Amino acid sequence: MTLNDHLDTAQADQELFELLRIPSVSADPTHQADMGRAAEFLRAKLDRLGFEARVDPTAGHPVVYAERLKAPGAPTVLIYGHYDVQPEAPLEMWTTPPFEPTVRNGRIYARGSTDDKGQAYAHVRGAELLLSQGELPVNLKFLLEGEEEVGSRNLEPYIREHQDELQADVIVISDGSRFAPDVPTVTYGLRGLSYVEVHVTGANRDLHSGSYGGAAPNPINALASIIARLKDEQGRVTVPGFYDGVEELTDQEREMWAQLPHNDAEFAASIGATALPGEAGYSTLERLWARPTLDVNGIWGGYQGEGSKTVIAGKAGAKISMRLVPGQDPERITELVKQYIPTLAPEGAQVEVVGLHGGQPVKVDLDSPYVQAAGAALERVYGKRPAYARTGGSIPIVAAFRSLLGAPVLLVDMGLNEDAPHSPNESFALSDYHNGILTSAYLLQEIGQLR
Amino acid sequence: MTLNDHLDTAQADQELFELLRIPSVSADPTHQADMGRAAEFLRAKLDRLGFEARVDPTAGHPVVYAERLKAPGAPTVLIYGHYDVQPEAPLEMWTTPPFEPTVRNGRIYARGSTDDKGQAYAHVRGAELLLSQGELPVNLKFLLEGEEEVGSRNLEPYIREHQDELQADVIVISDGSRFAPDVPTVTYGLRGLSYVEVHVTGANRDLHSGSYGGAAPNPINALASIIARLKDEQGRVTVPGFYDGVEELTDQEREMWAQLPHNDAEFAASIGATALPGEAGYSTLERLWARPTLDVNGIWGGYQGEGSKTVIAGKAGAKISMRLVPGQDPERITELVKQYIPTLAPEGAQVEVVGLHGGQPVKVDLDSPYVQAAGAALERVYGKRPAYARTGGSIPIVAAFRSLLGAPVLLVDMGLNEDAPHSPNESFALSDYHNGILTSAYLLQEIGQLR
Structure with missing residues (x-):
């Protein structure tokens, strides 16, 4: 029996829906109480799973911190996510209410479904799935903040203050999009x-x-x-x-990326551009990710x-x-x-x-055992080799994790661009949520074997 | 006896003050009645001088038109000016009220004093001065509009409609600044x-x-x-x-302008600039006026x-x-x-x-008898040779006169930059006003000899 057979999707969906119903809009002061409710929802859930879980106040919205350190000798994994969401405006553009999760065509429509409640909660359920089979194979910490959509301004001070407590061998973040629908992706670099x-x-x-x-x-x-x-x-x-000092692309990277399902004409058409100008001598993906x-x-x-x-x-x-x-x-x-x-x-x-x-650029060595573990986990879930991609954007908090905790950061994105995070009718495919839970569980298993 | 001895400055000042007291702000609809009062003031004055004078309605503010055509065989001169003024705001910046003309240090402080009531009225008083000595030496027409400060949008249609009536051998405009205080100026070109x-x-x-x-x-x-x-x-x-086709500066122009009291360092300092970049091979005045x-x-x-x-x-x-x-x-x-x-x-x-x-560039031939007449008139008033300058700006209505009436346009500016037209505490030196009256009278005498 694989983990897949133990996954209770009905229960996982119902709990996520409950979280999605809480309008935890960090930018809107009228939702102050909702922020507290969402944090408490997560704390209580992690507490029920046997984590030492608490809600820590900050100068802004609170941080949920939880840890279960019962795998002596095994690596420690810190999972970061956020429970706050973008404002729902313009409300009239939503087909169904933003805080009443509704399933259509296999997708959960709700504000925060993909960004980031759905992806963060997949990790909570991933831990639950493993716990249903025994002890966790790693020491696991959750850091779930409530200010990502308003600039995470109190997170760096929080990390500084709890630097010892937050120590980990690897940090896992799922708060973005895979390269393409059929392409499970490990993102190992940010500009x-x-x-x-x-x-x-x-x-x-x-x-x-x-x-x-x-x-x-x-x-x-x-x-x-x-x-x-x-x-x-x-x-x-x-x-x-x-x-000066710019790390050149490796042949391995150039070859890997050349295999990805990318088409310049389609990419240009998707933004209504007549050309994709840029630095000579590099492909579009190379220019976007590594130049x-x-x-x-x-x-x-x-x-x-x-x-x-x-x-x-x-x-x-x-x-x-x-x-x-x-x-x-x-x-x-x-x-x-x-x-x-x-x-x-x-x-x-x-x-x-x-x-x-x-903001500092970030790259995790492709040969790192954690990158390999993420790849193996994705292969177990999807039955195919994942893409190893980088991304052109910057995630300031990643650099903060990097510098304050000194651990490599794995970006295991579960969403898709078509989920429309930040837009009306934000959604998250049920299959992506369920695969996300499995990915989280397998990833911890793979990392657990790195002891 | 010269004309100077017959100039009644007290009377001239008193009448101009009366005109300046009318707040004829063309941009402000609450001053609609004042526009009519100012126009009627001018019509009545020209009527008393024996002109056939009328106030012509337009789609906007009215035009004052007057003519006295009693010099058979002599040239016809059309004098253009405007009786509308800029808004007075900011009122608190005025030392004395904008529509209560006040003399301080030999200057008339009032909105419209230099732009353009003072300069336009100098021509009216110039004609009066000549008439006090006999008939006018030219056929004289006045065209005084009320919309110059709001774009003269009804003037071109008016000129088109009255094209025959407005025919003239030369058009005279005094609505700007001389090159410098001690420099009487004939402006013969606009960009x-x-x-x-x-x-x-x-x-x-x-x-x-x-x-x-x-x-x-x-x-x-x-x-x-x-x-x-x-x-x-x-x-x-x-x-x-x-x-292609750009008229090169003549040696005469380059030499004339090199004599003018211009200093690059002072000019740069006056605008707070560290340099005066521009086309290589030309002096600053050449670049401003002729390039x-x-x-x-x-x-x-x-x-x-x-x-x-x-x-x-x-x-x-x-x-x-x-x-x-x-x-x-x-x-x-x-x-x-x-x-x-x-x-x-x-x-x-x-x-x-x-x-x-x-907008069309405009230039009157320096050798034109009208330019020479203006120079001679200024020399009689100031006792020195005037400067022949061009200006870098464009006056759209000049090009309209040029194209619709086909006559050369003489710019005989009586003001100075320091008069601060459009600004609080606009003023006009009494001496410039009086010299303007004399300039107007001598100019008509000089032009009268061109028959």
Whole structure:
């Protein structure tokens, strides 16, 4: 008999529905009491499973912490998830009420179904499944926060404060999407971020372009010329030292990713783009997951209203961010950018560069036993070899786990992009939920064998 | 005896003050009745001087038209001015009430004192001065509108409708500033304008820069690269054909302007700029008055709020205008720009260029007898040779006069920049007002000798 035969899906669904009915919208102060209810729901459940479970207050919404440390000599696993959800607005776009979970076509429709109650609860049920067969094969800790959707601002202090208690050999997070419906995915890398704001000043006020055009410095033209020079014809960032230390893709990675069901034309069509420009010499997935890049995220200056106004603005500005990859340090990159951009200033333009924030890139060694354990668990659930992917985004809390707890982070995403997290009619396939429970259980079994 | 000896300054001042007390703010509907009062004030005055004078209704505020055609064989002069004024706000910034003219340090402080009631009324008093000595030496027409500060939108239709009646050999406008306090100025050229808006589209929506950065087209980066390529390292506009037909500066102009009391360092300091970048090979005044240029007047795209948002915008846009000089046609330039800009679009960027509006450049031949007459008149008033300048701005109504009436336009500005038109504490030096009256009278005498 496999674990699969012991999975009580009816009970698992009913409990998740109960959790989904609690409108734990962290951004909305009127849901303060609901946040407490959701935290208590999870604490009580973990307590019933024999965890030492508690609800810890923070400066914001509480953290649920639970641990069951009954596998001496076995690795310790920390599972992170969050019980808060995005606001439901616009309500009129929902086919069925966001906090009344409804199953249609094999999908649970509810706010939080995939992000992240469904995925977090799959781990709770995964532990329950194992416990129904005996003791857990690992020492297991749960850290379930209530502020992920509002920036996790109290989580890092919490981790610092409980650094000893939270020690683990590996951290597991399920809070995202698999590469594609038929592709079980282990995500072993995230890009980092360096985000700056550039301010360009010309004259000390807005000027009339008739009286001054041809002699006054124009900060918008200057800003455009600066931005244009930040990437070369090959799509490479021109900041000196930017690529120093960048970890090159391995042949293994290039080959693996080339096998993935990705099609440039379909990808472009999915965003309505006519091309997918980027750094020469790399495939789209390579550029998205393993290459640093630079994008202007916002720009402003002068007159933005209807019609024409003949003004030469005194100021202009832009927000510019760089996605970073392993080998790049956000602080160093921000420093390089702050040094370089002013050197591009045309005559008459005064340039100031302010660092806004950064995030460390993260990568777990593909050969790591934990990555291998995750792959093996997924293969047991899906009967096929999983994809080993990275992702282009940054999850700031991952870097915090990394630096504060020093443990590798495994991203075992159970959802799909089509689940529409953050959007109306968010959903989670019942099969993904059930496979998620099995994945969690098998993963702990695999990790348990690493002692 | 010169005309100067017959100038009754007390009476001239008193009448102007009466006109300045009427709050004829064209932009403010609550001043509708005041607009009519100001128009009637002028009509009645011109009627008393023996003009055939009337107030003509328009779709907006009325036009005052008056003519005295009693100099058979002599040239016909049309004097244009406006009796409407800018709103007075912010009222608390005025030292004395805007519609209670007050003399301090030899200056009349009042809204409209320099722009344009004072300058327009100087011409009325100039005619009166001449009439006190006999018949006018020219056939004289006055066209005084009430919508200059709100875009003169009903003036062009009015000119079209009264095209025959308004025929003149020369048009005289006094509605601006002399080059400098000690420099009587004849302005013989204005730049034109071509104004476009550029829209750049990448994906069909805003995208997350983590998930898509490195593959999605970024319309802001694309727009910056387009703008950066619109001018070369020499500050020259790169649009093919842009300089075709541009009238080069004459040696005479370069020499004249080099004599003017202009200092680059002071000019830069006056606008708080660290440099005065522009087209190589031309002095600042040459670039401002006689060279075409290109400035971005506004730019927008992506996130402009506080902090950081990791978005790749779907769209970005900019307003771009070119100041044009004689030899350039706004429609042709707009067409060239509409053809050229899309060729600069990077891969994945879709570009649309919309023409917003244009204005013809204007130049009166320096050797024209009217320019010479204006110079001679100023020399009689000030006892020194005037400056022959151009100006960098565009006055759309000048091009309309030019094209509809076919007559050269003389700009005989009586004010100064320090008069602060459009600002609180607008003023007009009494000496400039009195010299303006004399200039008007001498100018008509000089033109009268051109028969």
